[in-house]
Amino acid sequence: MIPRTLAPVLSRRAQEFPVVFLTGPRQSGKTTLARDTFPDFQYVSLEELATRRLAEEDPAGFLGELAGKTGAILDEVQNAPGLFSYIQRFVDEERSGPLILAGSQNFLLSERISQSLAGRTSVLELLPFSVAELFGRDAREPDDLARQVSHPAEDSKQTNSEKTNAWPLGELLFAGLFPRIHDRGIEPQVWLDSYLRTYVERDVRLLSGVGDLDAFTRFVALCAGRTGGLLNLSSLGNDAGVSHVTAKKWISILRASYVLDLVQPHHQNFSKRIVKSPKLHFLDSGLLCFLLGIRTASELWTHPLRGSIFESFVYAEFKKCFLHHGVRERIYFWRDRQGEIDLLIDQGTSRLPIEVKSGQTLPDDAFRELDRYVALSGDDRGVVVTGGDERRRHRSHLIVPWWDIS
Numbered sequence: 001m002i003p004r005t006l007a008p009v010l011s012r013r014a015q016e017f018p019v020v021f022l023t024g025p026r027q028s029g030k031t032t033l034a035r036d037t038f039p040d041f042q043y044v045s046l047e048e049l050a051t052r053r054l055a056e057e058d059p060a061g062f063l064g065e066l067a068g069k070t071g072a073i074l075d076e077v078q079n080a081p082g083l084f085s086y087i088q089r090f091v092d093e094e095r096s097g098p099l100i101l102a103g104s105q106n107f108l109l110s111e112r113i114s115q116s117l118a119g120r121t122s123v124l125e126l127l128p129f130s131v132a133e134l135f136g137r138d139a140r141e142p143d144d145l146a147r148q149v150s151h152p153a154e155d156s157k158q159t160n161s162e163k164t165n166a167w168p169l170g171e172l173l174f175a176g177l178f179p180r181i182h183d184r185g186i187e188p189q190v191w192l193d194s195y196l197r198t199y200v201e202r203d204v205r206l207l208s209g210v211g212d213l214d215a216f217t218r219f220v221a222l223c224a225g226r227t228g229g230l231l232n233l234s235s236l237g238n239d240a241g242v243s244h245v246t247a248k249k250w251i252s253i254l255r256a257s258y259v260l261d262l263v264q265p266h267h268q269n270f271s272k273r274i275v276k277s278p279k280l281h282f283l284d285s286g287l288l289c290f291l292l293g294i295r296t297a298s299e300l301w302t303h304p305l306r307g308s309i310f311e312s313f314v315y316a317e318f319k320k321c322f323l324h325h326g327v328r329e330r331i332y333f334w335r336d337r338q339g340e341i342d343l344l345i346d347q348g349t350s351r352l353p354i355e356v357k358s359g360q361t362l363p364d365d366a367f368r369e370l371d372r373y374v375a376l377s378g379d380d381r382g383v384v385v386t387g388g389d390e391r392r393r394h395r396s397h398l399i400v401p402w403w404d405i406s
Contacts, residue, residue: 002179004033005139005324006126011037013122013326014071014098018091021117024126025258025283026104026203027195029179033126034073034100041071041100046079055080063090071097078103088117104203104257127258128177128284130320130406134167140406142322146345146352149381149398169387169402173313174297176286192290196220203257210250215242219250223260223280224291228308230277230335231262258283263315266332266344266351275335281312283319288312310358310402311342314385317406318343318354339369341382353382360388362399370397 010033013020022030035043044066046052055062063086066072077083091099101121132139175181175188178195200217204210219240226236237247254260262278282288288309289300300306315331322329334341334353343354353373357366362384370382381396389401 001032001036002129002133002136002183004029004126005130005133005320006124006326007033007037009324009326010034010100010124013124014038014100017098017120017122018094019087019099019101019117019121021121021123022100022102022126023123024104025128026199027178027180028104028126028128028258030102030104030126031073031075032179034075034102038071038073038100041073041097042066042069043073043075045075047076052079055083059083059086063087063095066090066099067095069096071099073100073102075102076104077101084117088120091117091120124326125323127316127320127323129179129182130177130324131172131317131403132406134172134177134182135403139324140321142325142327142345143347145383145398145400145405146347149352149383149396168297170297170300173285173300173309174289174294176284176289178284178286181286188286189290189295192287196287196290199257199259204253210253215240216250219247220254220259221291223251223254224282224288225305226280227260227282227288227305228311229280230275231280232277259287261315261319263331263333263343266334266346275337275340279333281315283312283316285309285313285316307356307358310387311356314354314356314402314405315343318345321406334373339372341369341373351377351379353377353379355382355384357384358387360386360390362386367394367397 010020010022022034024030044051046055059080059082062083087099090096130139176192178191180186181188181191200213204213204216210216219236219242222236222240231251233244233247233251237244240247242250251262255262260280260282263281264278265276292303292305292309294300294303300309303309318331319329322331330346332344332346334344341353342356345352345354353370355366355370357363366384370384374380374382381398384394384397384399385402385405386399387402389403390399391401391404392399
């Protein structure tokens with residue numbers, strides 16, 4: 001098993017809270033992580049029909065079987081939503097060790113947890129592998145890059161400064177980072193096709209009330225074509241043949257099931273002409289490529305959305321850097337009518353602007369937007385993430401290769 005950055009965080013939270021909710025997309029490795037982190041905990045899967053029936057028909061009796069245990073892992077808990085109110089009493093009476101609740105349906109589970117287990121639960125999110133995990137390196141702390149930008153001497157102290165894996169960028173973007181593809185060497189297109197079918201047919205139909213699955217599938221593909229761009233629900237709904245209200249609902253479903261994310265513009269208004277619409281980013285480049293009809297890694301280099309695919313990949317890596325350390329992400333973008341900063345990490349009293357360039361060679365104007373932003377904001381340095389292998393400084397800015405950001 002490839003070690004996960006979230007493992008020590010999960011172990012620590014189980015010592016601090018009676019319930020830990022471990023969520024994330026399907027097949028991101030939640031079950032494996034929970035069972036490897038707590039090998040002596042009772043494991044119960046609510047995917048099994050008999051177990052689910054017991055939990056639904058006799059929740060008190062179901063939980064009673066866990067009394068006195070060191071702890072328990074309840075997997076696929078979205079299948080027994082009525083269990084949550086009984087879990088509250090069970091943990092308040094301290095009848096067992098910690099309960100690890102694992103599930104992939106965040107749009108159902110988060111509401112149940114906020115209603116029944118507020119104050120008793122720590123929520124952790126596990127996304128597919130980060131590049132650091134796949135390459136076998138220690139993951140960056142969320143503020144590592146900011147420290148290096150502010151303190152150039154930190155460059156020499158980094159353990160992430162060598163490329164330790166032979167994955168070419170195009171092949172990695174094409175395959176994506178879902179664990180099963182890499183653990184079992186499955187052909188990405190075959191696995192992703194099955195994943196998408198399972199997601200639509202099970203999760204969306206059974207739990208989200210979407211009636212027209214074909215229309216929803218087309219909608220997802222249209223969203224893929226807008227990755228890295230501003231979200232326009234009216235335009236998206238018109239192209240998909242659905243109403244603005246339906247488009248908004250379906251975007252919420254895709255966000256809650258970790259297919260895509262909406263990145264909000266930073267609120268700091270330097271020029272009075274700031275853009276207020278969110279940007280749309282897919283969270284796995286392999287799934288994104290599949291939805292775009294890219295069928296070989298070599299097609300990426302001539303695809304018109306190559307830059308947007310790479311930008312979404314970089315965004316997802318920064319998001320993992322936060323979530324896999326148990327920290328809520330603070331990632332935004334900034335845009336006005338003259339230009340845009342692709343990503344902006346809010347550090348409270350300052351911000352770290354990040355530009356994303358998919359090429360191995362930086363164009364002459366690669367630092368133009370960073371220079372303009374720092375002149376407006378007073379933040380004095382930035383980062384350029386590239387599709388190459390070079391790591392260096394350009395004036396006060398730091399140039400970082402794609403494999404060294406997570």
